[in-house]
Amino acid sequence: MQTIRAVRYHSTGDPARVVQVYEVAVGEPAAGEVRVRMLWAPINPADLNMLEGKYGESRPLPDVPGNEGCGRVVSVGGGVDESWIGRLVLVDRMAWREEGNWPVESLIAVPAGIDARRACVLRVNPPTAWCLLHAFADLKPGDWIAQNAATSAVGRAVIEIARAKGWKTLNLVRRRDAADELRALGADAVVVDRPEAADEAVAILGGTKPRLGLNAVGGVPATRLAGLLAERGTLATYGAMSKEALKIPNGFLIFRDLDFRGFWLTRWLRTASPSERDAVFDGVFHLASRGCFAPRVAAEFPLSEVASAVARSGEGRGKVLLQLTM
Ligand SMILES: NC(=O)c1ccc[n+]([C@@H]2O[C@H](COP(=O)([O-])OP(=O)(O)OC[C@H]3O[C@@H](n4cnc5c(N)ncnc54)[C@H](OP(=O)(O)O)[C@@H]3O)[C@@H](O)[C@H]2O)c1
Incomplete structure (x- = not known):
């Protein structure tokens, strides 16, 4: 002993x-x-x-x-x-x-x-970002992803993985002063998460609508994020920093057929095969060795x-x- x-x-x-x-x-x-x-x-x-x-x-x-x-x-x-x-x-x-x-x-x-x-x-946040980006949409180079809480470790990992894969990120943040550091990581657009954010984001996207939204806030910001998504797009919720419940307008389901999904890495790791788990960590370590996820x-x-x-x-x-x- x-x-x-x-x-x-x-x-x-x-x-x-x-x-x-x-x-x-x-x-x-x-x-x-x-x-x-x-x-x-x-x-x-x-x-x-x-x-x-x-x-x-x-x-x-x-x-x-x-x-x-x-x-x-x-x-x-x-x-x-x-x-x-x-x-x-x-x-x-x-x-x-x-x-x-x-x-x-x-x-x-x-x-x-x-x-x-x-x-x-490297064990929790980058693998979560990796899974979120790969599990819910078949993204092609040039596709947009939208996310909130983009200054979080997961959000930053999303930006770095997306940049490596050629996907574009629209990032909603609470603090205007976060924009420069996220752009330096590879963020394509940074918008302050407030009522005007939806119009600003639509102007930036210029007619394109992301098929994937990543939500770690909940409440009204999650509704705003879902509002940006393409018809039949997916909002994947993995965090609830505001501790507010999701509010989903009926029209998001009836007219736009949005898919609301959840992700929990703990569950994923319990059910993933060794080769699936290795593929995620190989991808994470490969980017970490190139300087990502600091x-x-x-x-x-x-x-x-x-x-x-x-x-x-x-x-x-x-x-x-x-x-x-x-
Ligand atoms: N589901 C899963 O498997 C999984 C795995 C990993 C993480 N997570 C979740 O992902 C989220 C982020 O984790 P992390 O370790 O990346 O976080 P982190 O690096 O500690 O950053 C926290 C983030 O939350 C934002 N934030 C804090 N309070 C907020 C509020 N009241 N409203 C809106 N945003 C708020 C912060 O914004 P500022 O920068 O402006 O302060 C920052 O972006 C957490 O909810 C965590 O539990 C889930």
């Missing part, structure tokens, strides 16, 4: 109040497991929702938060090839800890050339300051990263 520090929460509520650092004992990795010394983890909206008790599924408490993170394999259990030792890997849950044991089949190995701080944000870092905190880190992450304007060990 070894004693390590891990973040835990014993009840749900205000995220900054429910997280605490504990000393916990970790045994040797069992058969089929590896021991990972964790290095970096981002704080994502899903982590905050989980701590609030407002996520799509709950876990037995006490629990270690952290839906993604990157670490290095330091030892292996029975039946696991020793070539895993020394490799950087992405874990999918209970990431906010110094060390832990994970089933080897749950890990994603990071290719050489991507360091742990860059890699720690985290827009708002602040970094050590594990011991997790409560401050969680409080800061609720303020937005980039990702807060936890440095779990040096």
Whole structure:
């Protein structure tokens, strides 16, 4: 047994109040497991929702938060090839800890050339963007996609993937000052998400209507986004940052036959075949190795300051990263 520090929460509520650092004992990795010394983890909206008790599924408490993170394999259990030792890997849950044991089949190995701080944000948001862009429409070069919350990590990944594929993006944002940074990533158009946005977007699109809209806001902004779509287009909802329900005018269904779909990466990963999963992560790592998906870092905190880190992450304007060990 070894004693390590891990973040835990014993009840749900205000995220900054429910997280605490504990000393916990970790045994040797069992058969089929590896021991990972964790290095970096981002704080994502899903982590905050989980701590609030407002996520799509709950876990037995006490629990270690952290839906993604990157670490290095330091030892292996029975039946696991020793070539895993020394490799950087992405874990999918209970990431906010110094060390832990994970089933080897749950890990994603990071290719050489991507360091742990860059890699720690690659397990959730870029694969979500990749799936959203590939699952709901057969996009051709030059096709437009429209999305809201375009400044988010998913939104930025959508822009970078679309640019690599030759698809154009119309990006709705809350902040006018976000336009330059999104254009630098490859955004074709950036529009402030307000009542006038629909007319501005129609003028930019010049008669073209996107067949795919990606919604991470909900409420009135989602209705506005759906209003831009082509007849029989798809609005894929994957987030609800405003916490407002979708409002769908009857005419969107009757006259325009819009398709309203949802996407949850967790479910997708549970049902995807190994080759489907590999295809997504190969695509993500290929673009990451060319410089895409660099985290827009708002602040970094050590594990011991997790409560401050969680409080800061609720303020937005980039990702807060936890440095779990040096
Ligand atoms: N379904 C899935 O499988 C899946 C996977 C990954 C992520 N997600 C979801 O995708 C969304 C984005 O995640 P992320 O990690 O990319 O986020 P992030 O990088 O932390 O960015 C948050 C985004 O939400 C915007 N925002 C915050 N509060 C808002 C509000 N009240 N109304 C409108 N926009 C608001 C922010 O705009 P500013 O830049 O203006 O602050 C920013 O664009 C979250 O809802 C997350 O849960 C879902």
